[in-house]
Amino acid sequence: MINLDGKIVKEEEAKLSVLNRGFAYGDSVFETIRVISGKIMFWEDHYFRLMASMRIMRMEIPSNFSPEFLEEEIGNIIEANDLNTSPARIRFAVYRLQGGYYTPATRDIGYVISVEPMEDSFYLFNDKPYEIELFKDHYVNSGLLSSIKSNNRAVNVLGSIYARENDYDNCLLLNEKKGVVEALNGNVFLVKGNVIKTPPISDGALNGIIRKQILNILKKTEDYQLEETSISPFELQKADELFITNVAQGIQQVSKYRKKEFKNVVAKDLLSKLNVKARLG
CATH class of the missing domain: 3.30.470.10 (Aminotransferase class 4, branched-chain amino acid transferase, N-terminal domain)
Structure with a gap:
């Protein structure tokens, strides 16, 4: 219906x-x-x-x-x-x-x-191998139009086809300044030590609902230092962790980008905190 x-x-x-x-x-x-x-x-x-x-x-x-x-x-x-x-x-x-x-x-x-x-009431952690790559054929334009969920998502469609053709689980999208903006289906977070970075909305990132929840969680903890800042592709292979957030999956850990393999400790911790927020409404 x-x-x-x-x-x-x-x-x-x-x-x-x-x-x-x-x-x-x-x-x-x-x-x-x-x-x-x-x-x-x-x-x-x-x-x-x-x-x-x-x-x-x-x-x-x-x-x-x-x-x-x-x-x-x-x-x-x-x-x-x-x-x-x-x-x-x-x-x-x-x-x-x-x-x-x-x-x-x-x-x-x-x-x-x-x-x-859907199958599950709350978010479950998926620790299966999850490999990503950059999609560089087309770019996301920085600005407000890229921050909303609209039917104008040709870059995401083409990137998804590219990922499937090349056996990747996901791709990261770049803006016109060659900065990492987001994944094909959600926002991206990078962890290095106790610093967690995510691209700002002004870079062209989607104003994601789960992104907002994670930011609120991080602002209330002293365990991590949050930075909303542009991310260069060169930072990806130096990161300890990468994870992707969206409403459907919650948090999806990334296990591999090119030759770099990642941990998933922070992603697991934040997912448990996200489920608590979901239960409390």
């Missing part, structure tokens, strides 16, 4: 026009949200990021788009798919209504909420 503009319909009946601006121009933003037994994880952060993304895209935010209303809409689709007591993954997509060419005929929006079941 799909929530299409507030109406619950069967998936095969949920139809959008081929002239939909999300399809025609990538004029769409979305949130990937994890739900556990009907409870939305980190809902406040998701809500405010969605509102910020819509503002950046100059979409008209409906007057009824309150946190309570959207939470209820998500709950309706969870219930319609009998996932009230199960972990689930939500995709909440907002698109500008069709009309116009590059210049929209309207700033009004429509939305689609879809859901799929």
